[in-house]
Amino acid sequence: MTTVSDVIxxxxxxxxxxxxxxxxxxxxxxxxxxxxxxxxxxxxxENAGGAMADGFSRISGRIGVVxxxxxxxxxxxxxxxxxxxxxxxxxxxxxQEVPSGNxxxxxxxxxDHVALFASVSKWTRRxxxxxxxxxxxxQALTMANSGRPGPVVLLLPRDVLGKPAxxxxxxxxxxxxxxxxxxxxxxxxxxxxxxxxxxxARSPLVVAGGGVHGSGAVAELxxxxxxxxxxxxxxxxxxxxxxxxxxxxxxxxxNITGERGPAHFHLPLxxxxxxxxxxxxxxxxNGTEAWTLTSPDATYIHxxxxxxxxxxxxxxxxxxxDARAALxxxxxxxxxxxxxxxxxxxEELRATIAAGRQQxxxxxxPLLESGETxxxxxxxxxxxxxxxxxxxxxxxxxxxxxxxxxGYLLAKRPGQRFLMPRGLAGLGWxxxxxxxxxxxxxxxxxxxxxxxxxxxxxWSELETAVRERLPVTVVVLNNSVLGxxxxxxxxxxxxxxxxxxxxxxxxxxxxxxxxAAGIVVEHPDAIAPALRKALDSSGTTVIDVIVxxxxxxxxxxxxxxxxxxxxxxxxxxxxx
Numbered sequence: 001m002t003t004v005s006d007v008i009x010x011x012x013x014x015x016x017x018x019x020x021x022x023x024x025x026x027x028x029x030x031x032x033x034x035x036x037x038x039x040x041x042x043x044x045x046e047n048a049g050g051a052m053a054d055g056f057s058r059i060s061g062r063i064g065v066v067x068x069x070x071x072x073x074x075x076x077x078x079x080x081x082x083x084x085x086x087x088x089x090x091x092x093x094x095x096q097e098v099p100s101g102n103x104x105x106x107x108x109x110x111x112d113h114v115a116l117f118a119s120v121s122k123w124t125r126r127x128x129x130x131x132x133x134x135x136x137x138x139q140a141l142t143m144a145n146s147g148r149p150g151p152v153v154l155l156l157p158r159d160v161l162g163k164p165a166x167x168x169x170x171x172x173x174x175x176x177x178x179x180x181x182x183x184x185x186x187x188x189x190x191x192x193x194x195x196x197x198x199x200x201a202r203s204p205l206v207v208a209g210g211g212v213h214g215s216g217a218v219a220e221l222x223x224x225x226x227x228x229x230x231x232x233x234x235x236x237x238x239x240x241x242x243x244x245x246x247x248x249x250x251x252x253x254x255n256i257t258g259e260r261g262p263a264h265f266h267l268p269l270x271x272x273x274x275x276x277x278x279x280x281x282x283x284x285x286n287g288t289e290a291w292t293l294t295s296p297d298a299t300y301i302h303x304x305x306x307x308x309x310x311x312x313x314x315x316x317x318x319x320x321x322d323a324r325a326a327l328x329x330x331x332x333x334x335x336x337x338x339x340x341x342x343x344x345x346x347e348e349l350r351a352t353i354a355a356g357r358q359q360x361x362x363x364x365x366p367l368l369e370s371g372e373t374x375x376x377x378x379x380x381x382x383x384x385x386x387x388x389x390x391x392x393x394x395x396x397x398x399x400x401x402x403x404x405x406x407g408y409l410l411a412k413r414p415g416q417r418f419l420m421p422r423g424l425a426g427l428g429w430x431x432x433x434x435x436x437x438x439x440x441x442x443x444x445x446x447x448x449x450x451x452x453x454x455x456x457x458x459w460s461e462l463e464t465a466v467r468e469r470l471p472v473t474v475v476v477l478n479n480s481v482l483g484x485x486x487x488x489x490x491x492x493x494x495x496x497x498x499x500x501x502x503x504x505x506x507x508x509x510x511x512x513x514x515x516a517a518g519i520v521v522e523h524p525d526a527i528a529p530a531l532r533k534a535l536d537s538s539g540t541t542v543i544d545v546i547v548x549x550x551x552x553x554x555x556x557x558x559x560x561x562x563x564x565x566x567x568x569x570x571x572x573x574x575x576x
Contacts, residue, residue: 004130005032007165008156011137013038015177017065019056019439021049025069026096028161041439041468044460046073048432050080050091051421055436057089058419059393061216062177063144064436067094071109074116079426081120081151086282086423087237088214088306090144090179091151093121099159100128117153126155131166138172145179148306149214180215184305186319186326194301194317195333197275198228199342205273205294206230207253209287210237210422211280211304215323218242218415221279224331228339229346230277231353233263233270235287236406238280239418244411247350252406253293255286260364260378261554262407265356271295276314278302280323283313286422289556303327364408371524374548377477381408383527384447384475387535388412392445393437395419397430397454399484401477403553405449428457431474435461438470445535446472452505453482459507463514465540473534474542476507479549486569487552491561501569511542521545 009032012020019039022030023046030040043049046068053064068074074095084091098107117124123143127136136154144152198204212221221241225232225248232242233250242249244262251262253270263270276298281287288294291313302309302316303326310318319326367378381404388394390413396402402420409418419437421429434448455476465472486500508518519530521543534541550566552558558565 002165003028003032003161004127004133004163004165005029005161007133008127008137009033009036009038011134011172012065014173014175015137015141016062016175017177020065020067020094021052022067023049023069023073025073026067026094026156026158026161028158029094029156030067042464043432044464045458046076047079047428048458048461048464050077050093051083051429051432052436052439053091054080054084054087054089055395055419055433056440057091057179057436058213059417059437060440061179063090063092063141063179065092065094068096069109070096070098070113071111074111074113078116078120079424081117083421083423083426083429085120085122085150087210087421088149089151089423090149092140092144093117093151093153095153095155097126097155097157100157101159103157113153113155120151121153122150124153124155126157128157128160130160130163131168133165134168134172138174138176141176142181145176145181148309149179180305180322183322183325184320185329186303186321188329190317190319191326191329191333194277194319194330195337197299197301197317198230198277198334199337199339201275203269203273204228204230204275204277205270206232206277206279207235207281207294208232208238208241208279209235209281211323212238212241213417215280215305217280217324217327220324220327220331222414224327224334227331228334229342229349231269231349233266235281236402236420236422237287239406239420240411240416241414242411243414247353250353253289254406255289255556256403256407256554257289257293258554258556258559260367260407261556262360264554265359266353267293269352269356273298275299275301278304278314278316279327280304282309286425288313372548373523374479374546375521375524375527377404377547377551377553378408379524380475380527380545380547381405384531385409387528387531389445390416392447393417393419393441395430395434395437395446395448397421397448397450398425398427399451399454400553401430401449401451401454403555404477407554427454430454431458431461431465431472434472434474435465435470438472447475447535448472449475449477451483452476452478452480452502452507455507456505459510462511462516462540462542466515471537471539473531474540476542476544477547478505478507478544479547479551480504481549481569483549483552487558487565490565490567491558494564495567496569498570507542507544511540516540516542519543
């Protein structure tokens with residue numbers, strides 16, 4: 001007998017699904033999936049499982065699938081789904097439900113999952129009809145991978161999973177598992193107008209967001225940049241969209257344009273742009289330094305697949321469509337346009353960018369070469385940057401980890417991947433995002449950089465890495481403090497609460513306890529040997545780096561508060 005579970009598993013296989021992140025539930029479905037060769041990867045917590053699915057999708061270009069039991073397990077998927085929704089990452093969430101006959105009777109762990117997921121799912125449906133299983137699966141994949149990608153939910157009543165399945169009248173054979181599923185093109189007249197604006201601009205600028213990676217539009221962006229001699233600055237999620245050593249790259253601006261930021265000395269160029277091309281960015285607060293980087297007098301052109309994002313914060317010439325298709329069309333239109341002005345100004349532009357880059361190098365070199373202890377994070381990232389290959393994947397946790405990576409690791413080629421959870425920027429994403437990336441790209445080195453505060457959310461997933469043979473290198477910035485919180489509180493109030501300081505933790509010992517390797521690094525000279533050992537290893541390694549608790553990344557808002565940022569934290573210890 002072919003059951004509903006068999007049909008679901010078969011449909012997932014048809015869509016290219018090779019692994020489901022799960023914890024045995026829904027059991028009948030997981031048994032059916034494993035019978036046909038779909039691997040179950042057992043996470044320790046559902047929120048980490050959701051982040052793994054997210055990381056898998058970002059690297060593979062295919063939908064990640066995560067499954068959970070009803071009730072409390074399902075609730076833990078809300079946070080990673082919210083990140084995926086904001087960051088435009090597709091995810092298929094399979095949630096077991098109580099038997100349909102027990103619905104609304106206060107059955108064990110019964111919960112209104114439709115209401116639960118209402119704000120974090122593009123589309124939620126319940127599979128109740130054994131004759132419509134494949135139809136519903138295909139609708140779910142279509143919703144997740146089309147338009148602006150995002151998470152979708154299928155609710156699976158436990159009794160329905162075991163029912164006999166009836167074949168549909170119309171056969172389904174398509175693979176809908178990759179994204180973007182469709183590549184809509186912008187209006188041709190709008191593209192032509194955009195080309196004319198760029199060609200005639202005094203000082204045009206491109207701002208590249210995460211949608212460039214999501215669309216697979218890196219090559220098209222490079223072609224546009226080359227033909228029109230355009231400077232490109234990226235958001236945090238857009239990092240790696242261009243070669244950051246290239247003569248027209250300004251690096252990441254976003255919210256790290258403080259005095260030591262990669263784009264700090266390019267701020268006049270960014271602010272002086274008279275035509276700004278936004279590509280695959282939701283123009284959010286952090287990605288725009290609170291909407292202050294570019295001029296309100298500039299003319300904006302916005303490429304995005306989401307009609308609501310186009311013009312959300314900057315009224316724009318609307319190039320509504322897939323980023324790869326739109327950039328290709330725009331490049332073709334520019335090729336047919338007089339680019340004399342762009343060529344004439346290109347040499348001066350390159351010289352201006354080179355001068356700003358040199359100023360940045362001079363400003364940060366003392367930190368990059370620092371021999372101080374506790375270790376300066378800038379020295380750590382200088383050492384890591386020298387050892388990275390262009391094919392390596394670097395993953396950050398939220399908070400300072402993302403800032404350090406965005407500002408102090410160089411994208412060595414267009415398309416190099418740096419994964420940062422900037423959709424909602426919650427703590428605890430770094431390690432599971434890295435594991436998801438490793439599932440997607442088992443042959444590539446994956447390095448996760450996490451703070452000690454964020455890492456504490458997901459220590460348990462080190463066991464997952466070891467058990468599931470997902471070797472990653474985890475670099476812990478261990479300063480025994482919630483650094484971003486401490487500095488933000490001092491900047492705003494000149495003092496901190498008692499909730500920012502931590503007791504020392506031996507993260508290397510935690511790694512050893514679950515069968516991974518652990519290394520403690522306390523002196524700058526030990527950084528490179530530890531990194532080499534970890535990167536050459538075939539297993540998971542945790543490098544516990546004791547870093548300066550007073551160090552902070554180039555957050556522009558902190559530049560006016562440097563005199564009080566490192567006011568010592570207040571700590572009231574409980575009586576013995």
